[in-house]
Amino acid sequence: xxxxxxxxxxxxxxxxxxxxxxxxxxxxxxxxxxxxxxxxxxxxxxxxxxxxxxxxxxxxxxxxxxxxxxxxxxxxxxxxxxxxxxxxxxxxxxxxxxxxxxxxxxxxxxxxxxxxxxxxxxxxxxxxxxxxxxxxxxxxxxxxxxxxxxxxxxxxxxxxxxxxxxxxxxxxxxxxxxxxxxxxxxxxxxxxxxxxxxxxxxxxxxxxxxxxxxxxxxxxxxxxxxxxxxxxxxxxxxxxxxxxxxxxxxxxxxxxxxxxxxxxxxxxxxxxxxxxxxxxxxxxxxxxxxxxxxxxxxxxxxxxxxxxxxxxxxxxxxxxxxxxxxxxxxxxxxxxxxxxx
Numbered sequence: 001x002x003x004x005x006x007x008x009x010x011x012x013x014x015x016x017x018x019x020x021x022x023x024x025x026x027x028x029x030x031x032x033x034x035x036x037x038x039x040x041x042x043x044x045x046x047x048x049x050x051x052x053x054x055x056x057x058x059x060x061x062x063x064x065x066x067x068x069x070x071x072x073x074x075x076x077x078x079x080x081x082x083x084x085x086x087x088x089x090x091x092x093x094x095x096x097x098x099x100x101x102x103x104x105x106x107x108x109x110x111x112x113x114x115x116x117x118x119x120x121x122x123x124x125x126x127x128x129x130x131x132x133x134x135x136x137x138x139x140x141x142x143x144x145x146x147x148x149x150x151x152x153x154x155x156x157x158x159x160x161x162x163x164x165x166x167x168x169x170x171x172x173x174x175x176x177x178x179x180x181x182x183x184x185x186x187x188x189x190x191x192x193x194x195x196x197x198x199x200x201x202x203x204x205x206x207x208x209x210x211x212x213x214x215x216x217x218x219x220x221x222x223x224x225x226x227x228x229x230x231x232x233x234x235x236x237x238x239x240x241x242x243x244x245x246x247x248x249x250x251x252x253x254x255x256x257x258x259x260x261x262x263x264x265x266x267x268x269x270x271x272x273x274x275x276x277x278x279x280x281x282x283x284x285x286x287x288x289x290x291x292x293x294x295x296x297x298x299x300x301x302x303x304x305x306x307x308x309x310x311x312x313x314x315x316x317x318x319x320x321x322x323x324x325x326x327x328x329x330x331x332x333x334x335x336x337x338x339x340x341x
Contacts, residue, residue, distance in 0.1 A: 089209060
């Protein structure tokens with residue numbers, strides 16, 4: 001890797017003004033690490049990255065909009081900043097890419113003061129430090145309405161995993177446990193305080209960046225997708241992209257702990273597969289290649305992967321229940337423009 005500029009740079013100089021004073025304060029408050037690929041960070045018209053020729057650059061962007069993805073009465077501002085970045089990084093995890101840099105653009109109403117901005121930046125920085133990514137730029141604008149985050153993530157991978165590679169015969173595995181974030185949102189919507197573990201699942205999601213890379217290093221992963229819109233919806237995305245059918249076993253879905261003792265198991269399952277916001281992974285893996293690495297991940301990181309179904313010829317997603325009998329889909333999954341949103 002070259003070092004044409006002498007290594008990672010500090011933020012560029014910006015003129016003095018209320019807007020740029022705020023931008024400087026945000027950059028300082030984020031306090032993210034400088035990854036070696038970042039030759040020029042925030043402060044110029046664009047960032048400059050120097051990525052090894054042996055890797056492909058992976059880029060994605062993710063919006064987080066007030067009253068759509070979060071509500072300020074539910075969360076602290078640092079949690080809002082954290083989860084906006086975590087949600088975007090999860091797209092890199094889905095492709096088994098390592099994170100390099102993140103651009104955070106933010107539109108805020110004028111009543112939010114510098115203290116609030118510092119809290120947002122603190123959450124952004126916490127997430128970046130946890131996952132070893134640099135802040136490489138962004139934008140700051142006034143909003144006449146809701147707070148809006150636009151987070152762009154940049155990563156690299158030798159062989160990025162796509163959602164379109166699932167093959168008939170593959171096993172389907174899911175990381176972690178599902179439905180905690182949806183349970184928290186349901187509690188808040190009902191005027192209740194969520195269980196602490198459900199609240200944490202919503203406000204501090206963990207993009208499975210390391211787990212994805214370890215999985216692809218040891219197992220034959222043909223396709224992967226992150227579960228931002230729920231297992232039901234994202235499984236359908238994988239099936240459509242791969243031109244196959246996915247068979248999911250409702251009895252095997254790993255429920256978050258807050259859902260395990262619900263009086264209505266069907267409602268718990270619906271939240272787990274349709275609620276979204278989990279940012280776990282669904283992977284299609286060649287049969288017989290996942291076992292050892294799954295056990296290793298469970299021992300070393302405490303993150304379990306659960307076998308939940310298989311890939312067959314055909315199209316769409318089918319669900320089975322007890323004794324493998326076909327059942328109606330437990331939920332449809334999230335869609336921003338569905339009449340049911």
